[in-house]
Amino acid sequence: MTTLSQDDVRTALCTIVDPVSGKDIIANGMVSGLVIKDRNIGFAIEIDPADAEHMEPLRKAAERAVLALDGVSSVSAVLTAHNAAPASQPEAAPGAPPKPTDQPAQAPATSLLPDVAAIVAVASGKGGVGKSTTAVNLAVALSSLGQRVGILDADVYGPSLPRMLGITDKPKPLANKRIAPLEAHGVKVMSMGFMVPEDTAMVWRGPMVIGALEQMMREVEWGALDVLIVDMPPGTGDAQLTMAQRVPLAGVVIVSTPQDIALIDARKGMNMFAKVNVPVLGIVENMSMFICPNCGEQTDIFGHGGARAEAERLGCDFLGEIPLDVAIRITSDSGQPITASEPDGPHAAAYRDLASAVLAKISTATMRPAPSISID
Numbered sequence: 587m588t589t590l591s592q593d594d595v596r597t598a599l600c601t602i603v604d605p606v607s608g609k610d611i612i613a614n615g616m617v618s619g620l621v622i623k624d625r626n627i628g629f630a631i632e633i634d635p636a637d638a639e640h641m642e643p644l645r646k647a648a649e650r651a652v653l654a655l656d657g658v659s660s661v662s663a664v665l666t667a668h669n670a671a672p673a674s675q676p677e678a679a680p681g682a683p684p685k686p687t688d689q690p691a692q693a694p695a696t697s698l699l700p701d702v703a704a705i706v707a708v709a710s711g712k713g714g715v716g717k718s719t720t721a722v723n724l725a726v727a728l729s730s731l732g733q734r735v736g737i738l739d740a741d742v743y744g745p746s747l748p749r750m751l752g753i754t755d756k757p758k759p760l761a762n763k764r765i766a767p768l769e770a771h772g773v774k775v776m777s778m779g780f781m782v783p784e785d786t787a788m789v790w791r792g793p794m795v796i797g798a799l800e801q802m803m804r805e806v807e808w809g810a811l812d813v814l815i816v817d818m819p820p821g822t823g824d825a826q827l828t829m830a831q832r833v834p835l836a837g838v839v840i841v842s843t844p845q846d847i848a849l850i851d852a853r854k855g856m857n858m859f860a861k862v863n864v865p866v867l868g869i870v871e872n873m874s875m876f877i878c879p880n881c882g883e884q885t886d887i888f889g890h891g892g893a894r895a896e897a898e899r900l901g902c903d904f905l906g907e908i909p910l911d912v913a914i915r916i917t918s919d920s921g922q923p924i925t926a927s928e929p930d931g932p933h934a935a936a937y938r939d940l941a942s943a944v945l946a947k948i949s950t951a952t953m954r955p956a957p958s959i960s961i962d
C-alpha cells in the first residue's frame with residue numbers, strides 16, 4: 587500500500603470548485619484541519635455560514651474526490667463556518683515541499699494532555715441551554731466523588747467559567763514557562779476569560795480558536811487528572827472540530843432543554859460528534875421541570891421528558907435531568923455552584939447522579955489513541 591501524503595489529498599481537492607468564488611477549494615484556502623490517520627482522512631471546509639445551505643453538494647464532492655484516491659478507506663469532510671477572508675498564507679502547490687504548517691498539525695494526543703485519564707466534552711446544539719452551568723456542576727460533583735478534575739473553557743467566544751466558579755485571579759506563569767491553572771471548589775480551571783473580560787466581544791478566526799485551545803491544553807500545567815471536562819462553545823464549528831480531532835475525547839455529554847431537542851439543535855450537535863467518531867456518552871435534560879419554591883408543585887414548562895424520549899429514539903443513553911430552579915441560576919451566576927454551596931441539597935444530588943453516570947460510561951469506554959474518522 588502506498589502511503590498517502592497531505593499533498594495527495596490536496597491535489598485531489600484541487601479538482602473541487604467553490605461555486606461562490608469560482609476557484610478551487612485549495613487555492614481558495616478553504617481546506618483546514620487535514621488529518622490522515624492510516625487510510626482514514628478527515629478535513630474541514632471553511633465556508634461563509636450564509637452559504638451553508640448550498641454547500642452540502644460541495645462537501646460530498648470533496649469526500650468523493652478523496653475517497654477515489656488509492657488506499658483511502660474512509661473520508662469525513664465537515665463544513666465549518668468561517669466569516670473571515672481565507673488565510674493570507676497561500677496553500678502549497680501540490681508537489682511542493684511541505685512547509686511547517688503543511689505537516690500534520692495534529693500532535694499526538696499524549697503530547698497535549700499526557701496525564702489526563704479521560705477528557706469529556708460538554709456540548710449543546712445552541713447557546714443558553716445551561717451547558718456551562720452543567721459543565722461546572724458536573725466537574726464539582728466529580729471532584730466530590732473523589733476524582734481529580736480539571737475544567738477547560740473551550741467556549742472562547744463567550745467564556746463564562748471564571749464568573750461561574752467565582753475566580754477573579756489570573757493564571758500565573760511558572761518557572762518552566764508553563765502556566766498554572768487556577769483552582770476553585772476542588773477543580774483546576776483554565777479559560778480565555780482569565781485574559782479577556784467576559785463582556786468583551788471577541789472575534790475569532792478559525793486558526794485562532796485552534797491555537798487558543800491548543801495553548802490551553804499544551805502549555806497549562808494540568809498535572810495528573812482523572813477527568814478533564816471541556817466546556818464547548820455551542821453549536822458545531824472550529825472548536826468542536828479541533829477538540830474532536832486533536833485530543834482523544836472519551837466522549838461528549840450533550841446538554842439539552844426539552845424544547846431544544848424538539849427543535850433539533852441538540853441532534854445537529856450529536857450528529858457532528860458522531861461524524862468525527864466521538865462517542866456520545868448521553869444526553870442531559872436541563873431545565874427539565876420547574877418546582878415551585880412556594881408550593882412544591884412541579885410544572886413542565888418546556889414539556890419535560892423530551893430528551894429522554896429522544897435519547898431512546900437515537901439509541902443513546904439518557905444521563906439525567908436537572909430541574910429549572912432559581913437557586914441553580916443564582917448560585918452559578920454568583921460563582922458558588924450549587925454542588926459546592928449546597929452539597930447536601932437535591933440539586934447537588936442530581937449532579938452527583940449525573941457524575942456517576944458519566945464515570946460509569948467513561949470507565950467502560952476506552953480512550954481513543956488518535957482521531958479515527960468514518961464515512962457518513
Ligand code: ADP
Pocket residue numbers: 710712713714715716717718719720746820872873908909910911912913914915916918919
Ligand atoms: P449555556 O452555557 O448553554 O449558554 P449557561 O450555563 O450560561 O448556558 O446558562 C444560561 C443561564 O441559565 C444562566 O444564567 C444560568 O444560571 C441559567 N441556568 C442554567 N441551568 C439552569 C437551571 N437548571 N435552573 C435555573 N437556571 C439555570
